[in-house]
Amino acid sequence: MLPAPLLEVRDLCVSFPSRGRMIPIVEHVSFTLGERDILGLVGESGSGKSVTAMALMGLIDSPGVQITGSALFRGQELVGLAQKQLLRLRGSEIAMIFQDPMTAFTPVYTIGWQIDEQIRAHERLSRKQARARTVELLADMGVPDPARTADRYPHQLSGGLRQRAMIAMALSCNPSLLIADEPTTALDVTVQAQILDLIRSLRSTYGSSVLLITHDMGVVAETCDTTLVLYSGRVAETGPTDALFAHPGHPYTAALLASIPPLDGPRPHRLPAIAGAPPAPLERPAGCAFAPRCSYAHETCRDAPPPLVPLVPAGQAGQAGQAGQNTGAQSAANIQQQSAQFAACVLPAEGTLLLPRLLEADTAMSSPGGIILGLSDQGIQPMLSSAGEPPL
Numbered sequence: 001m002l003p004a005p006l007l008e009v010r011d012l013c014v015s016f017p018s019r020g021r022m023i024p025i026v027e028h029v030s031f032t033l034g035e036r037d038i039l040g041l042v043g044e045s046g047s048g049k050s051v052t053a054m055a056l057m058g059l060i061d062s063p064g065v066q067i068t069g070s071a072l073f074r075g076q077e078l079v080g081l082a083q084k085q086l087l088r089l090r091g092s093e094i095a096m097i098f099q100d101p102m103t104a105f106t107p108v109y110t111i112g113w114q115i116d117e118q119i120r121a122h123e124r125l126s127r128k129q130a131r132a133r134t135v136e137l138l139a140d141m142g143v144p145d146p147a148r149t150a151d152r153y154p155h156q157l158s159g160g161l162r163q164r165a166m167i168a169m170a171l172s173c174n175p176s177l178l179i180a181d182e183p184t185t186a187l188d189v190t191v192q193a194q195i196l197d198l199i200r201s202l203r204s205t206y207g208s209s210v211l212l213i214t215h216d217m218g219v220v221a222e223t224c225d226t227t228l229v230l231y232s233g234r235v236a237e238t239g240p241t242d243a244l245f246a247h248p249g250h251p252y253t254a255a256l257l258a259s260i261p262p263l264d265g266p267r268p269h270r271l272p273a274i275a276g277a278p279p280a281p282l283e284r285p286a287g288c289a290f291a292p293r294c295s296y297a298h299e300t301c302r303d304a305p306p307p308l309v310p311l312v313p314a315g316q317a318g319q320a321g322q323a324g325q326n327t328g329a330q331s332a333a334n335i336q337q338q339s340a341q342f343a344a345c346v347l348p349a350e351g352t353l354l355l356p357r358l359l360e361a362d363t364a365m366s367s368p369g370g371i372i373l374g375l376s377d378q379g380i381q382p383m384l385s386s387a388g389e390p391p392l
């Protein structure tokens with residue numbers, strides 16, 4: 001029997017009131033995060049990544065917000081949990097870090113004092129014992145001269161050191177789940193790589209699972225076991241990172257992958273960008289929200305949001321067609337199989353996977369949106385670009 005997952009999110013929906021009606025921001029998001037797993041939640045700005053995380057943490061306090069669905073953390077329901085109990089979970093079992101460490105620290109106290117206080121709020125330790133623990137944590141996070149650094153104020157540290165200190169504070173109570181919302185976005189690439197190394201190491205040193213939120217597929221590729229691609233508040237695709245990168249099942253995933261610079265060979269003059277923008281929440285279409293930007297879109301895509309359907313390895317496309325007959329409820333149940341890949345696109349339901357479709361298109365295809373994808377043995381690669389916009 002498979003071990004129970006740490007976090008099991010089913011059908012999570014978040015809506016905010018606006019001008020007398022409820023506007024859905026996050027719709028039917030489901031995923032499973034296993035013990036010591038790293039799951040990447042990826043999507044363009046405004047796709048609902050932070051709202052998903054804040055809903056799980058019970059941190060949305062907007063008047064009239066409606067949160068439905070289920071999020072079982074070690075079997076305990078987080079949706080609708082009283083603030084008092086959520087408060088107990090936050091900082092002891094679940095911790096969150098943000099893009100800007102200054103949101104976690106107050107500028108008027110040293111970082112050591114702030115981490116000491118966090119430790120003492122949950123454990124009966126003397127000030128001296130708490131400081132010893134703080135110094136140990138900072139050392140674990142790769143902070144040089146941790147005892148001296150603990151006596152410094154947040155503004156006296158570099159961005160990378162502040163981020164390490166924030167992770168130290170988040171881990172001070174040994175949480176089982178760390179939610180990291182764009183933790184490396186504001187950092188330069190070298191520091192970003194170090195912080196990602198650190199996040200990867202947390203599972204062995206602290207036994208933590210991580211929900212890593214990012215808009216950067218490169219970060220996901222380097223760090224995450226499982227990937228969930230969010231588009232306009234809905235799951236576009238989810239699956240093991242290796243499988244999803246090798247055989248994207250949703251044109252949006254393929255387009256995101258095309259915006260990653262190739263690791264070797266000649267660098268394209270410009271990287272492809274996905275032309276257009278996701279629809280504003282008020283203007284979300286009834287059907288697939290990616291349709292206005294998708295070169296495969298046809299009438300069926302515009303009727304209703306496509307349900308998640310399981311993908312199968314290339315060569316077994318007929319089975320994908322059968323799987324496409326699944327109801328939404330069956331598909332949601334299938335997501336429990338963590339090792340499987342699912343996409344919310346009518347292409348797999350047609351019995352034809354995206355990758356063979358691209359192959360059919362004479363090794364390169366051009367979308368009206370300006371994406372040009374080419375295929376190599378490594379999968380989909382950007383070939384040329386017709387778009388002048390910078391990548392995501």
Ligand SMILES: Nc1ncnc2c1ncn2[C@@H]1O[C@H](COP(=O)(O)OP(=O)(O)O)[C@@H](O)[C@H]1O
Nearest residue numbers: 016025044045046047048049050051052062281
């Ligand atoms: N408190 C709120 N009230 C109304 N709309 C909100 C609120 N918070 C976020 N939104 C909207 O939800 C959408 C998703 O936001 P967010 O989760 O922050 O995106 P992401 O983190 O993916 O960039 C955006 O359109 C944003 O304007």
Ligand code: SF4
Nearest residue numbers: 288291294301345346
């Ligand atoms: S459902 Fe249709 S519009 Fe949406 S991504 Fe798939 S082919 Fe494109």
Ligand SMILES: [Mg+2]
Nearest residue numbers: 049050051181
């Ligand atoms: Mg965000």
